[in-house]
Amino acid sequence: MNILKSLNWRYATKKFDTTRKVSSTDLEILKEAVRLSASSFGLQPYKVINVEDKELREKLKAASYGQPQVTDASNLFVFCAYTNLTSGHIDKYINLTATTRNINPAELKGFGDSMKGSFANITPEQNYVWAAHQPYIALGNLLNTCALMDIDACPMGGIDADKYDEILGLSKQGLRAEMIATIGYRSEEDATQHWAKVRKPLDEIFETR
């Protein structure tokens, strides 16, 4: 299977080739893959900031414990979750569903109310925890898609979310940075590409009942 070949080929790229850029055609495919990712209720409670500006990238590197991929990779995606999903988000989603499927929003009132009921029963903290899970599904999808396209990536959780907020003004949009993905092409000098992949054996990850 090609997919397993691709998943074995990929690795968390430590050193990117600074001379190579992901083409705009390929970048659009990666963005579309993220957009098509599954999410709980289909609500997609996140946004991805595609940071192109060099100065911003330098500042974000400092807010990422100096990890060089932040500036050296072709692209930087910052995955941000909505910290407080409201009825307003749900109404918007209901309207989007109605428009997409060419139906009357009134017919979806029951569906909207049941979603609102689910969120009314949880604490604000649980609301945020729920939202923050969803971009990880998109990240898994993105890493897989990159690998299939022979594009390298390094997902990184080691970021200072408060500093990301200061630099990108995320909380004004109700967002918080969860993790980042740096995307591009591996440098020939990155010795870690030759290291054997470390994964638990199948019988530690899976248990059959």
Add this chain to the structure above:
Amino acid sequence: MNILKSLNWRYATKKFDTTRKVSSTDLEILKEAVRLSASSFGLQPYKVINVEDKELREKLKAASYGQPQVTDASNLFVFCAYTNLTSGHIDKYINLTATTRNINPAELKGFGDSMKGSFANITPEQNYVWAAHQPYIALGNLLNTCALMDIDACPMGGIDADKYDEILGLSKQGLRAEMIATIGYRSEEDATQHWAKVRKPLDEIFETR
């Protein structure tokens, strides 16, 4: 791109064809894709219970608000996170790394200590939140892999984690159920397969800076 075709083809399957089973060869590929998924530090702080037993599946359906996919799909993967990642997990990972790469574990002491330092600085709640993010990356990878193989799936967050614990004895292993994926083949009778996919427009999901 084939991948976008596959991602557009997939949908959260509501009704599975109960007569069709995923072949054991394909199932092994799906499990291997999960195993190869990226995770924070590479620690893979989760386990997937592949529930084959029909009686257990019936009980889990009741613990999943009666959603029929739990029993009707060919396969059921229950993604569980470790609720308290300890130094013991890190030591095990260091040993696995040493064995995989044929190096002396002593050479990895600094790496292990730095990971332990990261976990020493966070609360038990933060430890669990961190762990619980990781299986979502694997879920994204799994859904993508299924789609590429023309296998249907429905990821489901609507489960009663306490009841899952009772039925599967998860907390004895330090685990908690996060979500499930039901896997198989869509029924021709599932009308929802013909519904247009609802996704936010690209300029709502992405913002370029």
